[in-house]
Amino acid sequence: MTAPRRGAGLPRIDPARCTGCGWCVAVCEPHVLSLQAGAGRKTSTLDDEAGCTGCALCALRCPFDAIRMVRRPPGSSDSV
Numbered sequence: 908m909t910a911p912r913r914g915a916g917l918p919r920i921d922p923a924r925c926t927g928c929g930w931c932v933a934v935c936e937p938h939v940l941s942l943q944a945g946a947g948r949k950t951s952t953l954d955d956e957a958g959c960t961g962c963a964l965c966a967l968r969c970p971f972d973a974i975r976m977v978r979r980p981p982g983s984s985d986s987v
Contacts, residue, residue, distance in 0.1 A: 914960060915961060916963065916976030916978055917953065917956055917976065919976070919977045920950065920952065920973055920974050921974070921975075924973035925971065925973040927948055927950050927951065928970065928971070931951050931966075932951060932965075933968075934964045935964065935965055936962070936964070937959060939956075940952065
């Protein structure tokens with residue numbers, strides 16, 4: 908059985924738009940996103956780029972358009 912192919916992108920979170928609502932963290936199946944407290948407010952953070960499948964569910968679920976998918980850096984693995 909072959910491993911599922913990773914998506915081509917990684918989530919990039921705009922801290923100015925992120926409200927720390929946690930919806931992206933809730934839908935993240937590989938659990939690579941978390942909420943971090945800082946500067947008096949919570950924001951979402953990508954903790955594990957290698958573990959991200961690139962599914963973009965976080966970006967789709969964000970009600971504030973704070974997450975956009977960006978291409979993975981050259982040389983990063985495209986299989987799980």
